[in-house]
Amino acid sequence: MAYDADETRRRILAAATGEFSAHGLAGARVDRIAASAGCSKERLYAHWGDKEALFTAVLNHSFAELGEAASADFASAEDFAVAIFDHLSENPTNHRLLGWARLEQRHDWTSSFAVLDSVRATSVGQLDRLVDQRDQRVPWSPHDLFALVLSIASAWMQLPGLPDDQADQPAPDVQRAIVREAVARLLGSR
Amino acid sequence: MAYDADETRRRILAAATGEFSAHGLAGARVDRIAASAGCSKERLYAHWGDKEALFTAVLNHSFAELGEAASADFASAEDFAVAIFDHLSENPTNHRLLGWARLEQRHDWTSSFAVLDSVRATSVGQLDRLVDQRDQRVPWSPHDLFALVLSIASAWMQLPGLPDDQADQPAPDVQRAIVREAVARLLGSR
Numbered sequence: 001m002a003y004d005a006d007e008t009r010r011r012i013l014a015a016a017t018g019e020f021s022a023h024g025l026a027g028a029r030v031d032r033i034a035a036s037a038g039c040s041k042e043r044l045y046a047h048w049g050d051k052e053a054l055f056t057a058v059l060n061h062s063f064a065e066l067g068e069a070a071s072a073d074f075a076s077a078e079d080f081a082v083a084i085f086d087h088l089s090e091n092p093t094n095h096r097l098l099g100w101a102r103l104e105q106r107h108d109w110t111s112s113f114a115v116l117d118s119v120r121a122t123s124v125g126q127l128d129r130l131v132d133q134r135d136q137r138v139p140w141s142p143h144d145l146f147a148l149v150l151s152i153a154s155a156w157m158q159l160p161g162l163p164d165d166q167a168d169q170p171a172p173d174v175q176r177a178i179v180r181e182a183v184a185r186l187l188g189s190r
Numbered sequence: 191m192a193y194d195a196d197e198t199r200r201r202i203l204a205a206a207t208g209e210f211s212a213h214g215l216a217g218a219r220v221d222r223i224a225a226s227a228g229c230s231k232e233r234l235y236a237h238w239g240d241k242e243a244l245f246t247a248v249l250n251h252s253f254a255e256l257g258e259a260a261s262a263d264f265a266s267a268e269d270f271a272v273a274i275f276d277h278l279s280e281n282p283t284n285h286r287l288l289g290w291a292r293l294e295q296r297h298d299w300t301s302s303f304a305v306l307d308s309v310r311a312t313s314v315g316q317l318d319r320l321v322d323q324r325d326q327r328v329p330w331s332p333h334d335l336f337a338l339v340l341s342i343a344s345a346w347m348q349l350p351g352l353p354d355d356q357a358d359q360p361a362p363d364v365q366r367a368i369v370r371e372a373v374a375r376l377l378g379s380r
Contacts, residue, residue, distance in 0.1 A: 152342065
């Protein structure tokens with residue numbers, strides 16, 4: 001079988017996503033990524049450059065998935081919030097990468113933060129349109145509303161504590177219903 | 191001047207708090223902590239044990255400060271939310287340590303998570319009492335209400351993005367007013 005460069009790149013990216021999501025940039029080990037992708041460290045570097053370049057590629061890919069989830073055609077701000085909740089709870093890897101990106105950020109990660117800026121612009125635009133369309137009255141800018149909605153959509157995931165404590169959390173369906181109701185109350189929809 | 195062991199321990203803890211808050215457990219460097227505290231690595235290890243033991247000591251200290259902020263005598267759930275907002279925005283180090291503890295957590299950090307559990311129990315108890323006292327109707331358990339209130343209190347701090355983007359954020363007084371209003375809407379107080 002001929003060597004498939006695209007397939008190798010894809011396998012490295014998938015392995016790196018798991019490693020960086022679990023350990024962050026500082027804690028990740030390139031040799032574990034290479035072993036998990038079944039290639040040598042030299043090949044990994046040839047494909048992706050250094051560890052930090054690979055990390056920003058992982059972030060870009062992850063943020064783009066979040067952006068896709070935020071770009072659907074929603075009927076209400078509540079639906080938008082639930083879609084963000086669903087995306088992050090079904091993709092805990094993406095939620096953890098958002099956390100690492102916030103804590104480990106470097107000023108030269110411009111490409112990743114350009115993707116993130118576009119996710120934010122999309123989300124703020126969606127909320128602005130949806131609130132306006134339903135004639136809801138909120139005293140906050142769409143940017144501040146986005147901060148509140150995103151925080152509510154990730155309320156349980158953000159809770160500090162051991163993974164064992166997750167047993168205390170309500171089931172996903174219950175969390176989803178609470179997110180919907182909380183955003184409805186925030187918007188004065190009830 | 192005699193060697194003051196308590197003072198050395200305190201200096202190391204302060205230096206470690208800055209280093210771990212900036213870089214997390216994996217990214218922190220013990221030699222930078224020792225240099226910043228003005229002692230040798232050997233002395234640091236003699237006082238605090240290994241790097242992980244020092245990290246959990248930093249977490250315990252930080253979580254205890256948050257617990258103190260959550261233990262005041264509040265008149266309303268809105269006041270509780272604003273106090274958490276004030277504590278975390280005035281102590282960004284403590285907010286970052288909560289983030290690192292969530293992402294880098296190990297199952298053997300039992301002492302740190304015991305402190306955190308006690309912060310959570312205090313907070314859940316406060317919210318339960320305050321909502322009941324004002325006869326507010328919320329369809330959620332005090333535990334879920336705590337998840338929502340904590341997330342709203344840290345909405346802007348949790349926003350992913352570059353520190354430069356902080357320029358887009360509303361001033362602290364404006365954020366504080368939004369937190370109060372958002373929690374009031376959540377509780378149906380308006």
